[in-house]
Amino acid sequence: MTLLHFEIVGAALFCLGLYGVLSRRSGVIILMSIEVMLNAVNLNLVAFAAFRPYGQSNLMQTSNTAGETVLAFVQAPDGLIITIFVITIAAAEIALAMAIILRLFRSRGSVHVDEISEMRG
């Protein structure tokens, strides 16, 4: 089990999501496909963070099991933090997008994105 395994699964999930975004007409399913794509990105981020080797920059003040503050090598958590932000933005995005879809459905009785063309130039 190496980084490459996770990269390939992430790429496959991303491309499946892209297929959904491009081929479906229902706005709700397009949003679900976008969620799949975001999760593929998250998987890649976490895998890169987990397989990152220790380096000098990973020296950090931390406390050991006895509660004393010591300087130790830790795994850099930046990849996980970016993942947390991606999840946050995805939650905000899904709430707004669902509100927009609800509004569209009320005003024209359909959630199919190809029937909404008022803003086409």
Place this chain on the structure above:
Amino acid sequence: MSLLVFYIISAIALAAATGVVVSRNVVHSAIFLLITLGSIAAFFVVLHSEFLALVQILIYGGAVVIVILFALMLTRQGEFQETAEHARWPGAAFVSSALFILLVSVFVADAPKFGSASEINGVRIEVLAKTLFEDWAVPFEVASIVLLVALIGAILIARNERESDQS
């Protein structure tokens, strides 16, 4: 052993993701999405990121899928059936498989650069918290503002105008 677990989880994730994008019934798509998100959480556990696995299940499984199901119920059309759905599938399949081949070839070409490290180093939750609230404090606060704005915006957009005119 762990490789076997990895293959099982990836098979579930990819099958469920395929179900999301090709299923004719939207509710089935939502259930498949839930399975996909759960298997991503299982990947996080394999990668020793238990905290993110819990966040994934709580926010995606608990909140996002529920919001999607609510939206499906509120925008109900007939029996959730969709006709003439996959009209554009050849182009979409071409673009996404081309992107997949490109990504895989780049990853395989880059694989020696990252070494064949098979050791997974888990991030300790204490280190994660410290970094999030010290080095990433400003983005953290900005994210809270983004959430607040999205919340207010969602309420304003989804509000029923006729009801609000009467009040």
